[in-house]
Amino acid sequence: MRTPADKSDWKEGFLFVGHELVLDFLNTRPIQNGEPLELLTDFGALLRWFRATNVLNSKEVTRLQIQWGDTPRAQKITESMRELREGLRKEILAWEHGDLLRRSAIDELNRLMLEHAMRTRLTVHGKFYSTELWFELREPEDLFAPLAHSAVKLLTEVDRRRVRKCDQCVLHFHDRSKKGTRRWCSMQLCGNRLKVAAYAARQRRHAHK
Numbered sequence: 388m389r390t391p392a393d394k395s396d397w398k399e400g401f402l403f404v405g406h407e408l409v410l411d412f413l414n415t416r417p418i419q420n421g422e423p424l425e426l427l428t429d430f431g432a433l434l435r436w437f438r439a440t441n442v443l444n445s446k447e448v449t450r451l452q453i454q455w456g457d458t459p460r461a462q463k464i465t466e467s468m469r470e471l472r473e474g475l476r477k478e479i480l481a482w483e484h485g486d487l488l489r490r491s492a493i494d495e496l497n498r499l500m501l502e503h504a505m506r507t508r509l510t511v512h513g514k515f516y517s518t519e520l521w522f523e524l525r526e527p528e529d530l531f532a533p534l535a536h537s538a539v540k541l542l543t544e545v546d547r548r549r550v551r552k553c554d555q556c557v558l559h560f561h562d563r564s565k566k567g568t569r570r571w572c573s574m575q576l577c578g579n580r581l582k583v584a585a586y587a588a589r590q591r592r593h594a595h596k
Contacts, residue, residue, distance in 0.1 A: 396573050399439040401426055404573045406561040407545070408440060408537035413476050414558045416469075427469055430461035433530075442533050447524060455527050464527050471495075471531070475538055479559065482542065483550050499535035503528060553577055 396404050405411040415426040415436060427433050434451055437443040443451075455461040478492045505520050522532040541550065541561075549562045553572035562569045571577035 396575050399435055401436050401439050402558065403439070404558055404560050404576065406563055407541050407550075408442070409475065409479075409534060409541055410550070410559045410561060411440065412472055412534055412537075413479065415472065416557075418557050425469075427465060427472075430456055430465045430527075433465050433468060437530060442530075443524075451524075451527055461527060464530070468530070468534075471499075471534065476559075479538075479541070479550070480552060483547055483552065483559075485547070488542070496535050496539055499531045500539065503530075503532035503535065505532050505536045 396402055401411075402414045402417060403411050405414055417424050417426070427436060431452060434443065434448045438445060438448045474492065474495070478488050482488060503522065505522050507518050508521055510517055510519050520533075520536070522529055524530075545561060546567075549567050550559065551562065551570070552559050553576075554570040555577040556572060558572040558576070560569075560572050
């Protein structure tokens, strides 16, 4: 379950700078003009985000939209997704700074994985065999499966020192660069702005010498 690797930070109206599914999920509420911008506005937007991540294909999105799109259940699921996102944001931000997860957060992730499990299957590519993760999409609540799995994978397999919130905005990212010292979410969004600011600061220092 990987997010797109496009050159642009945006795909289908959503930001992808996290390099982890769960971090891109956190980034569906960025700040624009000083105000939070909700990108998961309704069930349709939620489905489009999952399609943009390649977790769902267009056929699955269409089926879910037709079957559930205008129902109270779909609205409730969307609200629950946003609640999960904000809860994970607090836990991951604290984890990035070295704190432990709260017991309630651990219990919630375990509950989601129990009720909406990821599965493993054998695949073949030419003469080679491999395994891939998948989940059975019987009802919209099963969309919790890849998110819970990604959160647990992040917390257990990724060096927390390389997961951070951008110094200039609210976006989170996994720094996979060789040095692992990046402090901005992406060059396009904040990196250039930081470099310009650093250059201006150096010029001011030189001017006062």
